Amino acid sequence: MQARFYLLLYAALLAACVSTPEQQPLDTLRGEQLLEFGAQAFRADDYPAAASHFGKALQHYEGLDQPTGIVRSRINLAETALASGNSAQADLHLQAACPLASGEMELHVRVLQSTLALQGGYYEQARMLLEPVLAGRPQDEDVYHGALANRVEVALQADEDVTPWLARYADSLNNGQDRFAARLHQLKARIASQAADNETAIAELQQALAIYEALGDRPGTADTLELWAEIMFQQQHWDSANNLFERALRIRLRLMSKQSVAANLQRLAAINEMHESSQLAATQHYWAEQLLTDRLIDWSAMQREVLQH
Secondary structure, three states: OHHHHHOOHHHHHOOOOOOOOOOOOHHHHHHHHHHHHHHHHHHOOOHHHHHHHHHHHHHHHHHHOOHHHHHHHHHHHHHHHHHOOOHHHHHHHHHHHOOOOOHHHHHHHHHHHHHHHHHOOOHHHHHHHHHHHHOOOOOOHHHHHHHHHHHHHHHHHOOOOOHHHHHHHHHHHOOOOOHHHHHHHHHHHHHHHHOOOHHHHHHHHHHHHHHHHHHOOHHHHHHHHHHHHHHHHHOOOHHHHHHHHHHHHHHHHHHOOHHHHHHHHHHHHHHHHHOOOHHHHHHHHHHHHHHOOOOOOOHHHHHHHHOOO
């Protein structure tokens, strides 16, 4: 079930949309406005609107043949696609950005590509992508912290010694209480869970959850609930697992994240089958399958049918 842990690796970069410079030429002002509109929608978790604004910014900068604006737009579109659970779309934008990216933006692209590599289980590829990023220290703190968090993931999954990377990540945070600190608690929970120390794992997840909820970070909150639910599921604490998966599902439904909603529905269906709630389980399986196709989804109808109350 390790694949569930990769659903939101992008969480460490969720608010990292490229910011607008203080000074800008008049001929790029429209593009900057579109990027800012997209960033505002992204921060509000309105990913369709964010993608629309970033797409318009991309078209604008392509019309100016301005590489920097094109790459910034592509990075933001990739992050929006990751937040929406569309890895294939994110990959297309990152591949298109690669030939034009340089300096700090190239490092940003590499971190996002390492996230995709981790999602696919390509740990050596992720490690190689992160090497030039972590050889120094990117000026963008979000990029640096995201790179370190992903490097901890590589160590966890490739049977490396995770201790030095975890320590480097923790030291870089300076005891802050932001989403990167929450991610640290998630990673510690992962390590504890692998060691069958579920009590410590849950305590770490509770700390992560408190931070994400205080920040109003919906994806981070859902990610933490899912990690916690998975521990309960593996321990066969079905009622607790069901409650946690449902809480996460309500957030994922709000975000319209197809892959994450489908994963939660499959887990809930498995629990309901054990509780002999076969009709609800069948409905949840049905919608999970629909979400993994290219068909249009009636989100309101699905929510009414897949939740018990």
